[in-house]
Amino acid sequence: MIRSYYNLSIEMKKLNDKKEFEKAIDLFSKYEEKSNETICDLSVNQVLKSFTNRKDFQGGLNIHQRYLSRIEKNSFILASLIHFYMEFGNVNVAEELFKKSKNKTVGMYGAMMKGYIKNSLFNKAIEIFFKIENPDEINYVLLLNACSRIGTEETLNIVKKILLNLPNSYQNNKNILTTAFDAFIKCNDLSNAEKIFPKIKRTVISYGNLMKFYNKNNQEEKTLNLYKQMIIDDNIQLDPIIYVHFINAAAHIGILSISNSIYKQIPKCFLQNIFIKNALIDMWGKSSDIKKAKDIFQSLIKPDTIGYTSMINSYGLNGMAMEAIELFNKIPEEFILEETYVSILNACSHAGLVDQARSIFNNINNKTDKIYTTMVDCLSRSSLFEEALKLIDHYESGHSPSPTMLMSLLSAARNRKNKELSEKIFNRIKENFPELKNRLISASILLSNVYASVGEIEKSSNIRNKLYQQGLRKIIGLSFTEINGKIFKFRAHDQTHPRSEEIYDEIQKISKELIEYGHQYDASWITRELNENETTESNLCGHSERLAIAYNFLENPTIRTIQITKNLRICGDCHQSIKLIALIRQCEIIVRDTNRIHHFNIKGQCSCSDHF
Structure with missing residues (x-):
């Protein structure tokens, strides 16, 4: 028997910790009905948590109404009530409760920040943080989390500033540093992510995030080295996702001997995992071992969209367009998505199979930007420039111009040394996308290449010199x-x-x-x-x-x-x-x-x- 409401709160906390929210609510209701004593604030706080976690809005609302006078004077319960309303998307109510409170604690600020993040109001979470007089660990973690969700240059600067001015007591706080690491990853700051990585509590998730980041930034060798470090230094229990990142690094490198070495390191218990099998199809295909890619694909009992698309892409990369088309025709319609269409059209494009590409393209109901771009590329590679231009014009009649689409045509015009078309497309890119610096650099280099290819070296050099004077450089081969x-x-x-x-x-x-x-x-x-x-x-x-x-x-x-x-x-x-x-x-x-x-x-x- 529970002798006091203090003990009641302890028992309710135990039930909440075990996720037995219904039992916690029943226990509260039982003692609320039987006793004339005043229920302690701790018990009210626990029952609010129960209703929040049980997703019972009406139950929590009833508690708010029954204990209104006490709740709004108690910052401890008020924080839980703010959390309750935020969880149900009632941001305005939570803000009103917070605004009325005369004693705003770090816990209440934390509830507001967590609620804003829950409701994708990341800027509000950042804004309210800077009103806290003495932020605690949770406040810092929530701020960094909000910054990572936005992932812009502006929020990256906030992360850097916060870390630079962290109180001494938090300088080595693992939770804060780990969240900062995630923010650097999301804000695309590889240098700072690498610097902070040795200081955080490294887990299979943090290793996986860094491996994925390396792959994204074309630093696959670092992914391979990180895998070795994971095994030697931390002895972490590896999961299939780590091996997927490992395999993806090998796929990006595309050297068969490296792929063979990596394959031998995958535990046999993971080789039947669908994610690993799909990654292996991609790896073998990009490493030019189409037989092994096909063997893995044929071992799939029920291939999914990724499996089909990876196999089609492998055929296309290795000049086996007819095999790609044959497989495409066997795919169940529900498994055909945008990337599947892009892969099959690319396969046709690289083999010059324009008629087959047209047939596939014309039967696509939902033609996306990527699908149009791939078809434009197919036509352009076969020097069907007039048809490619008509397709671009048709697309632009209902959509904003696509820089990728125009670049695809410009690239093909350069390869055919078509100066007039190259100039025309370059001007369209320059007119439509003056703010896309990288695109303009690439387009300028292609136009420069065209001039050089037709013997107009002075025009080519002028473009190059102008880029050089602006501090812009061509990508080094x-x-x-x-x-x-x-x-x-x-x-x-x-x-x-x-x-x-x-x-x-x-x-x-x-x-x-x-x-x-x-x-x-x-x-x-x-x-x-x-x-x-x-x-x-x-x-x-x-x-x-x-x-x-x-x-x-x-x-x-x-x-x-x-x-x-x-x-x-x-x-x-x-x-x-x-x-x-x-x-x-x-x-x-x-x-x-x-x-x-x-x-x-x-x-x-x-x-x-x-x-x-």
């Missing part, structure tokens, strides 16, 4: 390759490697073989004026993938397969040169660029059939 278990990265015209002199000697040797075979270097792919000590040959031979190929041959002269992943689209001269290198050296060379995977075989042919 990077290529990755794996040799003897180690990943090597080469920049265009890189001379930082310890064996750089030998690498360039090998490049000259390869170049001599190409020239003897009849190759003529295509100066139209050079997009700037040559320096005094440069030639067309030396400029093109300095592209990052050529350095990677040369280093592979330097390390292993009899190598039979070379695999490279690069961050830019392969240029026309490199494409023609690598076909000949594969033939002359009798070595299969696989290059994955931003668009597709090129399989250069020992007969001097590419899987893309020169449709790139």
Whole structure:
């Protein structure tokens, strides 16, 4: 038997902690009916929590009305009442209660902040924080949480300022630092996220968030290293999601030997997990092992949308468009989403299957921006510029212009050296998207490339010089390759490697073989004026993938397969040169660029059939 209402509150708390809210309410009601004693505030507070967690608005409202005079004088109960109304979306009522209170405690401020966050009023949560005289740990955590939800440059600055001015007693507070870490991730501040990571209480979730962030920012090698650290340093129980991030890193790198190594590290108990299987399909496809991707896909009892889409994308990347179409035609209609359409249209685009793409496109009921863009890309790659322009105009008749769509057409016009169309599309991009700096840089570089390709070097140089004067830079070409278990990265015209002199000697040797075979270097792919000590040959031979190929041959002269992943689209001269290198050296060379995977075989042919 409960002897006092103090004991009643203790028993109710025990029930609430065990999520037995109904029992807590029944207990309160039982003693409320039987006794004439005044129920203590602690018991009222507990019953409010019970009704809140039970999602019983009327029950909580009745408590508010029955104990009105006491509740609004007691800041402890008032905080719970504010929380109650916020949980049910009654923000105005909660604000009115808070406003009327003469004794605003940090607990009440915390209830308001938590409620604002619950109702997606993140700016209000931030605003009210700065009215707290002495914030406590919970207030700081809630502020940082609100900042992370917004994730802008402005809220990032708030996070930095808060951490800089934290009271000494909170400098090493794990909860505050962990929430700050999450805020840095959400605000896209990799540098500060890395700095704070060693200070937080590391869990499988925080590791997973950082791995995902690395993958998002094209720092897959750091994901692989973080996985090793997780195993060695923290001995954390890994879950399937960690392995999905691990596999995704391998997929981004796209080197088969790396993918094989990662696959061997996945526990057998996880290999039947649907998320891991889908990630593996993507990894094998992007690492150019279509057989393994297909084996995983066929092992799925009931493939989902991601599984179907990953397999179609794998076929498309590896030049197997007909297989992609065959699989697409087998997908249950309810599993076909936007990404599925994008993947199949891309597969058709990269194989020049325009008729098949048109048929698929015309049968799509809900055509999104991405779907239109992919179809425009398909038409543009096949030089059907008039049809592509009509499709863009049709789209813009009911939608705002799409920068991605226009960039797709501009890129194709550049590849066909179509100066008039390139100028027309560039002007449309400049007119419609003056605020999109990165898009304008990319568009300017493409236009510069067009001028260079048709011999108008002065116009090309003027664009480049203008970008340079504005402090804007073209993305540097990077290529990755794996040799003897180690990943090597080469920049265009890189001379930082310890064996750089030998690498360039090998490049000259390869170049001599190409020239003897009849190759003529295509100066139209050079997009700037040559320096005094440069030639067309030396400029093109300095592209990052050529350095990677040369280093592979330097390390292993009899190598039979070379695999490279690069961050830019392969240029026309490199494409023609690598076909000949594969033939002359009798070595299969696989290059994955931003668009597709090129399989250069020992007969001097590419899987893309020169449709790139």
